[in-house]
Amino acid sequence: MNINYIVGIVGAFGIFLLGCVLGINIGPDAAAAGLKLFTFTPKNLWNFFDAASIFITIGCTLFIVAASFPGSMLKAMPKHFKIILNNKLFDPKGYIEQLVELAQIARKNGLLSLEEKANEQSDPFFKQAIMLIVDANDQDKVRGILENDIECMSARHEDAAALYDKASSVAPAFGMVGTLVGLINMLKSMNLSDGGGASSLGTSMGTALITTLYGCLLAHMVFGPVAQLLRGRDSEEVLCKQIIVEGVMAIQAGENPKSLRERLLTYMSQKQREMGGEGAASGEAK
Structure with missing residues (x-):
């Protein structure tokens, strides 16, 4: 099994989705407002x-x-995906x-x-x-x-x-x-x-x-x-x-x-x- 491909694709989509909902609050304004460093807004996914x-x-x-x-x-095409997922042919x-x-x-x-x-x-x-x-x-x-x-x-x-x-x-x-x-x-x-x-x-x-x-x-x-x-x-x-x-x-x-x-x-x-x-x-x- 081509683990690199699976990890890469899943990881890329995971990072993308995380970026859609993640807020990183850095700077004096965020500190003054008492905001947490990381905030998550799952409803933002609907924006995409x-x-x-x-x-x-x-x-x-x-x-x-x-x-x-x-x-x-x-x-x-299904055979192509079978080929790229198999490392031992x-x-x-x-x-x-x-x-x-x-x-x-x-x-x-x-x-x-x-x-x-x-x-x-x-x-x-x-x-x-x-x-x-x-x-x-x-x-x-x-x-x-x-x-x-x-x-x-x-x-x-x-x-x-x-x-x-x-x-x-x-x-x-x-x-x-x-x-x-x-x-x-x-x-x-x-x-x-x-x-x-x-x-x-x-x-x-x-x-x-x-x-x-x-x-x-x-x-x-x-x-x-x-x-x-x-x-x-x-x-x-x-x-x-x-x-x-x-x-x-x-x-x-x-x-x-x-x-x-x-x-x-x-x-x-x-x-x-x-x-x-x-x-x-x-x-x-x-």
């Missing part, structure tokens, strides 16, 4: 709620995103150990003996990589196929992250649109000839500005972190697949298992090696 603003900001953002991307990608150290084991088997019994191990793999990419060398394909051909697979996967991941980038960019824009709608309605209905409209000017202006607030919250507390995490997961998965490519190439070339382990470990940071590969997991975001 407006149904029409929510309708405009969230509704327009979602429909523009739906208009900009294919339905298959929209259906995959990919383990670089685990792949290295498997590759070293395969190298030992290949040196002892030949490449054809790896076919059984390939069928045991749950990772389709790893299975494909092993079968390509079992079938005695040319090294350049094997590397080309696998690297092309990685590039196409990374492109799909970037498309998924771009969905949330789009939402992050249009949410503040429609927040501003909602503000303009509120200002137009306020000015159209305002009547200052008899002083009747001046008393409600502050309230109307506050309501008009709420949509901008909602747009900023959506962009920076909801969509922005998801896009960043999806790109992080992509980097982690690409790393694991690069390890697989280098590993199977070395196995095909007959490299010593001990040398193979040392070479593949260079793809990981020292901290990852000490942690056994934890923290470098990902899942494919399609």
Whole structure:
């Protein structure tokens, strides 16, 4: 479970809500009036709620995103959140150990003996990589196929992250649109000839500005972190697949298992090696 994401999002919303109701009384005037350092006014939360603003900001953002991307990608959104919340789908150290084991088997019994191990793999990419060398394909051909697979996967991941980038960019824009709608309605209905409209000017202006607030919250507390995490997961998965490519190439070339382990470990940071590969997991975001 990605605790950092949960703590970060919950903490950000918590601080925002606290800021809405918290008053900090500092200065000589506050001391003279005998005010407490901290005051809480929960009813202030209602100042930040407006149904029409929510309708405009969230509704327009979602429909523009739906208009900009294919339905298959929209259906995959629940999977995206599952990916960013899961930290243990990919383990670089685990792949290295498997590759070293395969190298030992290949040196002892030949490449054809790896076919059984390939069928045991749950990772389709790893299975494909092993079968390509079992079938005695040319090294350049094997590397080309696998690297092309990685590039196409990374492109799909970037498309998924771009969905949330789009939402992050249009949410503040429609927040501003909602503000303009509120200002137009306020000015159209305002009547200052008899002083009747001046008393409600502050309230109307506050309501008009709420949509901008909602747009900023959506962009920076909801969509922005998801896009960043999806790109992080992509980097982690690409790393694991690069390890697989280098590993199977070395196995095909007959490299010593001990040398193979040392070479593949260079793809990981020292901290990852000490942690056994934890923290470098990902899942494919399609």
